[in-house]
Amino acid sequence: MTVTTPAGFRAAGVAAGLKSTGAKDVALVVNDGPTFDSASVFTANRCKANPVLWSQEAVKDGTVRAVFLNSGGANCYTGPDGFQTTHQVAETVAGQLGVGAIDVVVCSTGLIGLTNPRDQVLAGARAAYAALSADGGAEAAQAIMTTDSVSKQVVVEGAGWTIGGMAKGAGMLAPQLATMLVVITTDAVVPAADLDTALRAATRVSFDRLDSDGCMSTNDTVTLMASGASGITPSLDDFTAALTQACTDLAMQLLADAEGADHEIAITVVNAASEDEAVEVARSVGRSNLFKAAIFGNDPNWGRVLASIGTTSAQFDPADLDVAMNGIWVCKQSTPHADPATVDLKPREVSVTIDLKAGSARATVWTNDLTHAYVHENSAYSS
Amino acid sequence: MTVTTPAGFRAAGVAAGLKSTGAKDVALVVNDGPTFDSASVFTANRCKANPVLWSQEAVKDGTVRAVFLNSGGANCYTGPDGFQTTHQVAETVAGQLGVGAIDVVVCSTGLIGLTNPRDQVLAGARAAYAALSADGGAEAAQAIMTTDSVSKQVVVEGAGWTIGGMAKGAGMLAPQLATMLVVITTDAVVPAADLDTALRAATRVSFDRLDSDGCMSTNDTVTLMASGASGITPSLDDFTAALTQACTDLAMQLLADAEGADHEIAITVVNAASEDEAVEVARSVGRSNLFKAAIFGNDPNWGRVLASIGTTSAQFDPADLDVAMNGIWVCKQSTPHADPATVDLKPREVSVTIDLKAGSARATVWTNDLTHAYVHENSAYSS
Numbered sequence: 001m002t003v004t005t006p007a008g009f010r011a012a013g014v015a016a017g018l019k020s021t022g023a024k025d026v027a028l029v030v031n032d033g034p035t036f037d038s039a040s041v042f043t044a045n046r047c048k049a050n051p052v053l054w055s056q057e058a059v060k061d062g063t064v065r066a067v068f069l070n071s072g073g074a075n076c077y078t079g080p081d082g083f084q085t086t087h088q089v090a091e092t093v094a095g096q097l098g099v100g101a102i103d104v105v106v107c108s109t110g111l112i113g114l115t116n117p118r119d120q121v122l123a124g125a126r127a128a129y130a131a132l133s134a135d136g137g138a139e140a141a142q143a144i145m146t147t148d149s150v151s152k153q154v155v156v157e158g159a160g161w162t163i164g165g166m167a168k169g170a171g172m173l174a175p176q177l178a179t180m181l182v183v184i185t186t187d188a189v190v191p192a193a194d195l196d197t198a199l200r201a202a203t204r205v206s207f208d209r210l211d212s213d214g215c216m217s218t219n220d221t222v223t224l225m226a227s228g229a230s231g232i233t234p235s236l237d238d239f240t241a242a243l244t245q246a247c248t249d250l251a252m253q254l255l256a257d258a259e260g261a262d263h264e265i266a267i268t269v270v271n272a273a274s275e276d277e278a279v280e281v282a283r284s285v286g287r288s289n290l291f292k293a294a295i296f297g298n299d300p301n302w303g304r305v306l307a308s309i310g311t312t313s314a315q316f317d318p319a320d321l322d323v324a325m326n327g328i329w330v331c332k333q334s335t336p337h338a339d340p341a342t343v344d345l346k347p348r349e350v351s352v353t354i355d356l357k358a359g360s361a362r363a364t365v366w367t368n369d370l371t372h373a374y375v376h377e378n379s380a381y382s383s
Numbered sequence: 384m385t386v387t388t389p390a391g392f393r394a395a396g397v398a399a400g401l402k403s404t405g406a407k408d409v410a411l412v413v414n415d416g417p418t419f420d421s422a423s424v425f426t427a428n429r430c431k432a433n434p435v436l437w438s439q440e441a442v443k444d445g446t447v448r449a450v451f452l453n454s455g456g457a458n459c460y461t462g463p464d465g466f467q468t469t470h471q472v473a474e475t476v477a478g479q480l481g482v483g484a485i486d487v488v489v490c491s492t493g494l495i496g497l498t499n500p501r502d503q504v505l506a507g508a509r510a511a512y513a514a515l516s517a518d519g520g521a522e523a524a525q526a527i528m529t530t531d532s533v534s535k536q537v538v539v540e541g542a543g544w545t546i547g548g549m550a551k552g553a554g555m556l557a558p559q560l561a562t563m564l565v566v567i568t569t570d571a572v573v574p575a576a577d578l579d580t581a582l583r584a585a586t587r588v589s590f591d592r593l594d595s596d597g598c599m600s601t602n603d604t605v606t607l608m609a610s611g612a613s614g615i616t617p618s619l620d621d622f623t624a625a626l627t628q629a630c631t632d633l634a635m636q637l638l639a640d641a642e643g644a645d646h647e648i649a650i651t652v653v654n655a656a657s658e659d660e661a662v663e664v665a666r667s668v669g670r671s672n673l674f675k676a677a678i679f680g681n682d683p684n685w686g687r688v689l690a691s692i693g694t695t696s697a698q699f700d701p702a703d704l705d706v707a708m709n710g711i712w713v714c715k716q717s718t719p720h721a722d723p724a725t726v727d728l729k730p731r732e733v734s735v736t737i738d739l740k741a742g743s744a745r746a747t748v749w750t751n752d753l754t755h756a757y758v759h760e761n762s763a764y765s766s
Contacts (some may be wrong), residue, residue: 301600375757
């Protein structure tokens with residue numbers, strides 16, 4: 001059920017003392033081949049953490065041999081010294097594997113502006129290498145958790161090949177990428193260029209549509225590695241479909257574990273003039289604190305939905321909007337329709353459907369409600 | 384201290400039964416001349432309430448004789464019947480004044496999608512007319528309150544002329560205009576075109592820079608009326624300066640009374656390439672739920688500031704950003720500088736300064752923190 005389920009991968013998760021709790025905080029995922037093709041996507045935030053600055057260079061040739069990950073500190077805005085820590089951990093991992101440092105991706109997560117103690121990080125990298133195992137995926141998934149309450153893993157089976165994945169992320173979940181680190185493995189034979197095409201297609205409709213709290217991270221990284229160990233080359237369509245399923249599954253696990261959330265909310269815009277406009281409208285609603293607080297209060301307040309739609313530049317007639325909550329059309333033609341009291345918002349899963357009547361495109365954006373627990377988690381603790 | 388302080392205006396605030404509490408809920412402000420010049424600005428939300436749809440037409444000729452306002456219901460997305468209520472109240476007020484309905488601005492505030500009982504609204508208009516008085520401004524200011532805890536009023540004295548104003552608004556305070564109704568009066572002699580120039584200049588740096596919770600309203604209206612009763616014509620510069628002072632004062636009163644807020648936060652961006660970019664960066668920080676929750680927790684979390692800056696398209700070097708909180712530079716050149724523990728965030732007023740080192744423009748955006756009380760007010764009650 002994890003990154004070591006596909007053949008050709010080993011992983012480990014160890015405690016290096018970066019977390020004050022003594023919990024596991026360093027993970028390593030190694031591709032043993034025979035192929036070393038890879039693709040990655042990173043945060044669109046212009047303020048990028050040191051490991052992202054490093055890894056963007058490391059992935060450029062399409063070859064990745066290992067991904068090192070640490071929780072307990074984002075190594076973001078820690079200056080040249082922080083970059084040196086990233087570089088040295090890549091060197092350490094590479095030296096043990098007998099490869100070049102430029103084939104090692106580094107990911108970090110935790111507080112911004114906090115310097116990771118270099119000696120502990122490097123010792124962690126050595127300990128993780130020593131602990132590598134063909135069934136170490138679950139421990140790796142645990143080691144990358146921060147405020148996550150559960151580890152997130154997935155496996156999708158193809159015809160003789162497999163995709164495995166792990167993810168972390170519970171806050172700062174926003175567009176382009178959620179605040180998250182994701183490692184996806186496959187034993188299919190897929191060249192790097194096809195991995196890139198498939199990964200961009202899969203993340204576009206999964207992680208990119210997750211907008212838990214509107215806050216974009218500095219450290220988001222998704223790395224996909226193909227070992228080719230199954231010897232089977234799937235069609236690009238089949239591989240993309242399976243990869244999209246894996247990414248969507250992980251995204252839904254992130255959504256369900258978002259900090260302090262009481263509801264998972266799927267906002268679907270239908271009959272938009274374009275998919276981009278559908279996303280724009282859905283995202284605007286998903287970012288309305290008033291709407292999100294209303295859902296926390298089990299209040300089907302469609303007025304706050306319309307007020308958000310009106311802030312967008314999408315095509316629609318303001319006098320002809322329909323809105324449904326949990327399948328009940330509480331607003332038709334921009335006027336009250338079904339009695340909102342008939343909408344039961346107590347279940348965690350909430351659906352909002354918006355009919356723009358402007359075309360035939362559609363998209364779904366997922367968000368969470370705005371709760372006391374969200375405020376508590378993000379005010380009482382630095383993260 | 385209010386809209387009736389300038390000569391030539393009468394006002395009233397009465398209870399028409401729109402609020403279940405029995406509190407005042409209908410206000411009327413009448414310009415008795417001799418001039419009837421006016422200017423107005425409205426919400427940029429494309430989903431506009433019926434009174435906005437009406438008033439946008441009413442103000443086009445630059446003449447306004449009276450502003451009718453009700454709390455207890457926004458009359459937004461209530462369909463053609465709701466528009467008829469707006470139209471009939473304008474007719475009722477106009478009939479009593481002996482003017483045309485098209486010279487009466489109508490404003491409503493309260494829940495979206497709620498039909499205002501027409502008979503009560505019209506009876507309220509008649510009662511308000513009967514109660515008009517040259518010192519009725521304070522009662523009018525009370526009648527437009529919704530979740531406001533205090534009424535907001537201002538007076539700015541010119542050289543022989545005066546500006547008075549009142550405002551309401553405590554939530555859905557966001558760009559372009561806060562969720563607010565504002566009536567400003569002056570006894571200066573100012574032609575409508577100059578009023579328009581002055582009002583746009585004043586709102587651009589006051590109400591437009593208030594972004595309490597990122598949510599744009601459907602009903603925002605600011606109407607400025609000049610009676611000319613002082614007989615004095617100020618220079619446009621003098622008038623604009625006084626009007627800007629009045630608008631800024633009212634905006635700060637709105638900020639200080641924002642729903643559930645514990646802090647008023649001034650985010651100032653300096654050395655930006657342009658004023659627009661300064662506003663873009665300041666607004667992105669002011670809309671970060673993670674940043675706002677950190678301020679609630681008295682946590683000078685500058686990492687969340689940088690993470691927000693990075694989502695903008697403004698000119699800056701991600702490796703050379705400085706951030707100060709309450710005057711202490713906690714981040715210089717995108718690395719940790721002064722110890723954040725030396726920043727005292729307990730006082731309500733918080734300043735954040737961001738140096739982009741990209742030019743010489745600057746701007747301030749005002750926001751509030753994200754608190755348990757905000758979540759409570761906006762989840763436990765429909766509004």
